[in-house]
Amino acid sequence: MDAKVESNVRTVVPEEVETAAVSTIAIAWKKLRKNKGAIFGGGILLFFVTISVLAPVLAQYPVNEMRYEEALLPPSASHWLGTDEFGRDIFTRILYGGRVSLLMGLVAVAIAGSVGVLLGVIAGYYRKLDIYIMQVMDILLAFPSLLMAIAIVAVLGVGLTNAMIAVAISVIPSFVRVVRGSVLAVREKEYVESARALGVSDGKIIFKHILPNVASPIIVLATVQFGSSILSAAALSFLGLGAQPPNPEWGALVFVGKSFLTQAWWMTLFPGLAIMLVVLGFNLLGDGLRDALDSRIK
Template sequence: MSGIITSKNIDPSLINLQKNNTKSYWQIVWGRLMKNKGAMAGSFILIFFIGAALLAPVLAPFPIDEMKMENRFLPPSLDHLLGTDEFGRDILSRMMHGGRISLMMGLVAVSIAGITGVVLGVISGYYRRIDIYIMQMMDILLAFPSLLLAIAIIAVLGVGLTNAMIAVAISVIPSYVRVVRGAVLSIREKEYIEAVQALGVSDFKIIVKHIFPNVLSPVIVLSTLQFGTSILAAAALSFLGLGAQPPTPEWGAMAYVGKSFLLQAWWMSLFPGLAIMLVVLGFNLLGDGLRDALDPRLK
């Protein structure tokens, strides 16, 4: 009877391993992410701000351009939860609408940088003859601090919201190129890539079917981290007067205007600055959690 195998004398780790083998890769990643407290905290922060931005036309208590000079510089109260500005406009309403602009700037910048950087990174890593030219161009861009590079680009393109998004995107592209290139260099040396090449499969099909899916994980993690960085850079440009211009209710522009009244109305700069800090923190926490969940060493 001692040789009979029952559920009591089976190693629990073997049972968990069998259960894990029945799950897909993305189910395992999702399970790891749900167990990461930092990633969940970042997700809740982002859900709060994204939800407030999307529902701003419904939830905002006042019109963003409604001026009441008799309400100038009112401190936070029950009537105006975050106070009013120099024109008597409700700061909470302007911040909710401004979140749509700030988040859109980050989304557009990351989308442009991600698409361009992935394409250049794949080409650089797969076609070695072109690699040196692409990487020399990236090295030139990396020689400048990202914010300084964005300021230089705006100096050429001109001041404005659209140009600020383009400038931030260009300053982020080298990060994508380097990450994707490194992943492609590792993948293209695998035996299965050499096998499909020997079968005469075209380079386009190899890249689309065999290489791109394997570089998707680091790109997702990098995009999450760069989203917060892009929002911060765009807000910094607006704070310097190079991005969104008043009266556009963008967080960086609101903080820029508020600094002139810092002693008189500290809330004008404090609350937009806190919003920027919390959103960037949320993306960084989520990015760290995704990096841990997608780490192949943890499979």
């Protein structure tokens, strides 16, 4: 019986689907390459990821080395982006801070995406559970994401790890709503109805037929939320609730620099520019991916 079912499912979903999927990826990549905004955004992200990974090679000074005789020096040949109140090189701290900020965004999106996709699929596929899951999500969406993150940190405690968890929880409802809407559309397709009528298990239907067809909006949302998560994590650090000194996270650098804004503007400007450019890069790339993966856009 199982062999017969599998044979029928292959008839309903033929092997040509794989070729079509490869063709779709090729078309999306071609459209993405033509999008100047997406290429520019991807270039920004590639630049910051590269310099963050190569921080030990590119850094001119130890990240936490204090030189009080060089405190608050403006940008110069010896210190490209100036120094802070302890004489630490700002360029070096931004390089290492990129590692922390990008990691925070990655962990937050990974957690939110995993939980959000799971709950979204359950809500979209199992209609009896839909109302309960979405009521919880609606309650969470009633709070501004940053305010919710602050409240979660207040409960969990101040720190880098708790900040990542807080940002992740605040992003989960966005993933749930997007995935649920996509699953509701896909679950009514003929090939899903045929597989269900043939007795294929829900697990196989979800993983083989539904998830591959809702991957596009998930990828786009994850890209955009990556930038938003970095911004939220930086905001928490700026408020003193995230990364703590001497951790060179970008939001924490801006927080320290605000106390010296009139004396050493570079302490705030350059970390702030790094945050702005990375978030801009993710937004541009996300818009490009949305246009490339949307079959309705020619």
